[in-house]
Amino acid sequence: MGEHDASGDCTTAPVHLATYACDGLIIATPTGSTAYALAAGGPILPPTLKSIVLVPIAPHLSLDKPVVLSQGALVEMIVKTDHQAILTADGQNEITLKDGDCVRVQAGPHIARMARLQPQTYFYQTLMARMRRAE
Known part of the structure; x- marks a missing residue:
């Protein structure tokens, strides 16, 4: 690995999921998944999914x-x-981590409420329209 590579052991309690060797790891909710995570090769998740x-x-x-x-x-x-x-x-708010530090992430119990002025199908219609514009 190069001079500035980092790795980490990732678990989803109590199972060891993977040892990542990468430049970074995005951990996102569905609301955040259609931005940075999608740009990095992540999946498209509907906002109603709680994962x-x-x-x-x-x-x-x-x-x-x-x-x-x-x-x-x-x-x-x-x-x-x-x-x-x-x-x-x-x-926001960069925090420096060192070898052995543990970061724990879990989706909170609260749901972000958003005003929706479109029909229930707005998510996929908007997403596909934006994808077509990007082609």
């Missing part, structure tokens, strides 16, 4: 596919690095 998605960024010699976890899953990531790693939530 968490894990998307490795530039993985090397480790699990390279996104993983969708069930509702209520607790993700634990033990950092393995010779230098430091950075934890950020939505690009």
Whole structure:
């Protein structure tokens, strides 16, 4: 691995899921999955799904596919690095992590309420329209 590569052991209690060796790991809810996680190769998840998605960024010699976890899953990531790693939530408040630090992530019990002025099918219609524009 290169000078600034980091890895980590990822579990979803109590099962060891993977040891990631990558430039970063996106942990997102469905609301966040259609932005950064999708750009990194993650799946499209409808906002009504109550799950968490894990998307490795530039993985090397480790699990390279996104993983969708069930509702209520607790993700634990033990950092393995010779230098430091950075934890950020939505690009805000960088926290420096060092070797052996543990990050725990679980979806909260509260649902983000959004005003919807379109029919129930708005999510897929809007998504497909945006994808067609990007072609």
